[in-house]
Amino acid sequence: MKVLITGGYGFIGSHVTERFYKEGYEIYIIDNLSTGDKDHVKIKHKFYELDVIDSKCQEVFSNVKFDVVIHLAAHIDAVASVEKPSFDATANILGLINMLELSSKYDVKKFILASSAAVYGSNEEIPLIEDTSLNPISPYGVSKLTGENYCKLWKNTYGLETVCLRFSNVYGPRQSVKGEGGVVAVFMNNLFLEKELCIYGTGEQTRDFIYVEDVVDAIYKSCDYSYSDVINVSVDTQYSLINLIDAIKNVHGDTDFRHEQLRKGDILHSRLSNKRAKKELNWTPLYTLNKGIFKTYKWYEEYFKEKNLAKDKNHYNKEHENLEKDEKKKRTYSKDSCHILKIY
Template identity: 50%
Template sequence: MKVLITGGYGFIGSHVADRFHQEGHEVFIIDNLSTGRKENVKFKHKGYILSVEDPKCVEIFKSHQFDAVVHLAAQVSVATSVSNPIIDAKSNVVGLVNMLNISAMHRVKRFIYASSAAVYGYQTELPIPEEANCNPISPYGISKVTGELYCQKWQELYYLPTIMFRFSNVYGPRQNSLGEAGVISIFMDRFISQQPYIVYGDGEQTRDFIYVEDVAYAIYRSVNSSQTGIYNLSSNEQISINQIINILNEIQGTNEVKYTHKRTGDIDNSVLDNRKVMRDLDWSPLYTIQEGLRKTAEHFMENRVRRKKKKKNESVTRKKARQTFRKVQPFVENIVAFVLVAWLTLHFLNNTYGIVDVRLFYITIIGILYGSRQAVLAVFLSSALLIYQKLSEGRDIVSLTYDTNFFFQIAIYIFVGLVVGYTIERKNVLIKQHGLEVNELSERYAFLESVYTEVREVKDELQSRILNAGDSYGKIYSATKELESLEPERVFGSAVNVVKSILQAPKVMIYMVNPNQTYLRLLASTGYHTNDIPKSLKVSDHEFVSSTIQTGKVYANKKLEQGVPLMVAPLFHNDKVTAIIAIDGLPFENFSLYHQNLFRITTDLIASALSKALSYIEATESKRYVENTMILKPEVFSEILTSKMQTYEQYQVPYLLLRADMKNIANRDVSEYLSSKLRETDYIGLDSEGRLLVLFSNTSEKDKQNIVNRLAHPLIDFSEVTKEQLVCI
């Protein structure tokens, strides 16, 4: 099974990924690494660094047919949702809708959504059942309720089976300090850094803590279940903060506790009722709070959180320093350039060199290098320098206001500064825009290239398996040659051998479907004892039969139900199911998607041969039967009889052959009488001497008397044709 986990590098997501990997499933992850870390998932998998709201996510679904999507990616901080509800809604609502839409589009079989106990808000009834009214007190809780409504509506509109878990306070290894359950990871951090525990209030407030591996197991069970709807996922146990501290002190030594004022808006007690999830998913929490805290403490101690945080802080400090320097650098270089210009100007009486004004040259260079902002500063500094120079020459401010040359020079500075600065600024903006477009296209190209490479690897692997496996071209060619017949009975007989050979299936059976598609008659089988397989099946009594006929697809017994074949496939003729082929007894390692596809290809091959044979019979029907009867001509009947004999020799499928001795009754009357008594798989025909024979498919010796009684007619006597007598026919 292919499982996509959004937020799979995060706290809960990485444990869910571990669980599915341990159970032998293929794991794919989408995560933007805003809170998750790649090192949380150590096994081989395919990961995509994307946000769930990114349109490029659809490319991932196009490349892989996911069986289930576990949507854990979210903005989980209540404080962030209050300070910036737009970011919260973008991740928790827009991202969810994107995943739901793509999942429905690509026919995902199960969608799991991580909701939260935050949807309940203040509640007086404890434990809180799923039916309680939702009254969230934060934008985070609102976004989670909205997400539940979207999931329910997508199930109604697009038939996407969804299950929603309202998590209580999840804790465990790899947890950061976000969310309400982060109190445990905060306590762990404080103990490692030798800081006192901070408790808001008296510490008697209670929460419903659940260990993260219990959550992962519940999600795993939900993917393999047919249940949908909303479920509380909790331990259904109230644990106070003081109890947490006491357990931690027992595990890792006593630490100081400081009690402070209770925070506004904190709920005193919270516990979720988990009886519904325990009943419907046959799940229960395995870890006590003591066991969970012990495993969590061991993880935090082993990973030396304090050292990692120190390195992270140093890295952040260096990054901020570099950012600050980049911002200040243009101003510093502008001032240095101005000092040089001022020195050149003030140390020469004539401030021009030939026809070049040093200040104008300075404004132009600064504008070209840094754009309009620094150009304006250069104009201001150059104008100030010009005023200072004029004043040092003995001019006064009043006289300068009447000097047209002075104003013209200032106007030139402003004009050059604005034109050059604006032009360069516009050029820089265009370059930046083009750069962003190039980066976006490069990222998309790199992403599509990685998807292409992955698909190519899968294709090469599949091609290698086809070339090197026992079910390669030689065997397929032999199967094709074996099915070359224009007689349906021979096609059915050969089909058993073809399926057995290609799929190495110990047990194979083929049933013919009656015209009304209500009953099935056994045509051929191998690997079964005579009494182990029913000769006829009622469609409505067997779910695997009705499913195969109604959907027209290969049925796989994934639940390994007793008495049900491992795989069943339909055979079509004129867009209608004519027969079904079932196989059983495959080794467990062969019960895979690869072998399901191989079975489908094989049955398509058989269906093509059968359809060709049936079409031939329909086209030559007038040449097969004695005129105005349903009695087969000798050459046609002989071929069918030979096919039955070969099937008996190979697979011990019994048959019964009766001779009809008639007294003054026409063939037409006999045909009408017998046709009403026979099944779709039985035949009436003439032998080489013109004697009338009746052939009963899949009929043993013990059934002979019942059949003779059923066919009793005053003008017709029936007697069995023995194997020895067949030689003469």
């Protein structure tokens, strides 16, 4: 069995490659290396340095008859999607269409799209089920919803079996602070750079944090799912940011943090129902927040030790240098029409 993973050198993609390799798949990766890191993938694989919109992707599909395509490559920054919506649409919609066209043309058996909770927008219904009304409030959310509609269209028109997985707040080893890195990645970076952690608001706002290996397990089990559908992938639990700080303290010890004013547009509570995933995929999340944070912390600890970043702050790369600038930009940026800000 052959699997193509777009964005395979990224945070989630690199974990997907490891799982499918262990399950006996031949691994192929398309990645433009805009955010991915080759060092993330150590297993045997074939790599094509291409953008998913590139016409050269057809040669890859024609030469390798893929059984499964897992489409993870995407532009994932909701704030930047407001500033450059055309760039977001090019990466997230046109790139997807290219992958769908090639998958149907070359008889791919299963196409799996990484979607997002961003399709729900600001919705007070908790937990959010797949049939909830959708009202994305950013071009990023719109592009993900459009992607789901294209997958449905390809199933109905061309018979391509597609599954769209709406991830909640994914965290874990290898997550970058770039784009929608998420509060866990930001906190971990700041811890090892000996910076104070920042909570916007009281810290009582909640998120449905899910460890990356649980997400990967859902992706793998989707390969055997016999229907085309949209499925939430979540823990179906509301964790407050204070809960997150406590989990970090359990492994790190005392942790300094400060409160700042809640940012306009931030969603106060988020939780996705995972009943459909449990029933249809025979899947259940295995990682508690404490267990997931422990594994994540240990990875960052080793990462900073190897890079010698914690002891010599003058040598950390631009990713960390620009973090505070990015966060300041996100604190001050808002649009009355959509109020787009990072969803932790």
